[in-house]
Amino acid sequence: MFVQNLRAKNPLIHCITNYVTVNDVANAIIACGASPIMADDINEVAEITKISDALVINLGTLNERTVKSMKASLKQANLDDKITVLDPVGASVSKFRSSVAKELLKEFRFSVIKGNLSEIKFLNDLKSSSKGVDISDKDKDESLENIAFIARNLATKTGAIIVITGQTDIISDENTTYICKNGNSMMAEFSGSGCILAGLIAAFVCANKDMPLKAALMAVCCNGVAGDLAKQKNVLTKVGNMTFKQNLIDEIYKMSDDKIEDLAKFEEIE
Template identity: 45%
Template sequence: MEIKYIEKVKKAFEMVHTKKPLVHHITNYVTVNDCANITLAIGASPIMADDIREVEAITSISSALVLNIGTLNERTVQAMLAAGEKANKLEIPVVFDPVGAGASELRNRTTEQILEKVQLSVLRGNMSEIRFIAGLEASTKGVDASDADINSGLAAGCSISETIAKKYGCVAAITGETDIVSDGQHTLLLENGTKLLSGITGTGCMCTSLIGSFCGATEDFLVAAAGGILCMGIAGEAAAEKVGKEGSGSLHKAIIDSVSNMNAEIFTKRAKIHEA
């Protein structure tokens, strides 16, 4: 089963490089530059447009739309909803990153609006964010998952991801020490990565951008989600091996370098993926 999915991810990766999809981001200003650079590194093309007067036009020419609620305001909420609805009309995949869902009323309300009004292709979040969306008890630490939620167990995570996927008709991805990706029928466990990634702002946002890049190149959104997450995990490992002892600044740069140097052989050698 592992070999089958690695081959599918490798094919999707090659399609990203062939198609060079335009990925429209309405994302947060803390990590916007990182998201743009990681999108370029994987072989796609980023565009960031959040004004309500142009989001529909930019979405219309894009191959995928990424919505990220890391730094919210009422203006961008309306832009996200307009872009999401336009993407749905044009059958353009939408990837949603509910950053900090559960932490404030604004984030909670916005998450509910997006889930209600926009058909998602992939929903990616940490365990606290996804538990909140599932209606379960969650104790978020701002934009990070709490230790209590992280330690809720792999079996519980698989069940939650499957339930969310079925409820919203999308691929649900929970990123953590072991990443869980489900379309409601098939659930994949991904085991690449390093704890050092948690010490750098934006690795989750960049992971979502990588998923968006894959979604812009393949209609298999389970594979797209797995591909984006594997890219980040493998890149984190490679960066840690190269400069991990030098500090988080060097690691940050090395992650983008590692993604830009990613190839099919590296996937074959390093990807750790199997079906639950």
């Protein structure tokens, strides 16, 4: 029903995102049933947010010019109560990125914040350090319990749904926490896995506004199940990372509520 809703509504997703993975994000947004529009000029972003159903802010390759546009878009989105998704790519990697991430968090409301544990810890004022745009090795050993606690804590502080990606994904608001065990190691072997997920989350949540936490969970499951199906396509030979990426987006395109119901491995945790 979540996928079906999304495809019936075909929401428009405004993305201010990095130029590294933007094409894959656009195609993944189409694949799941929504329509992407990428626009980052200060002269038009607020108008484009206004006609869109959701706004994705991705901090990869941010610059002074686009940060202003992000703020103008977020202002409009908050005014109109649109779905907003923050993807704080490499949030702690530089002072500039750190301060932008913190500023956005302070000045605007986000419906969902999605990051790896290093990024989410940073936003939560916990000591952490990314390895570039990837999770740090140290953070890889954090217990699921701790991660869930961090998610709930940031959810409480910000009012946002928190998605922490990792071997096990966490999807949480301040009261309820889900884990999802779909997906596999190949998803870290290409650039843009997280960016794609942020796009999917925006699409799923704005098409299923009455159940945002469940919708965010379904977006995570959709991505993970697609990753699992993509991997199964090449069981006999080692799959290359580019073919895997293509298969993943293809599988999002072919996704259905039934497939998610059959293959999703999620549960609510305490």
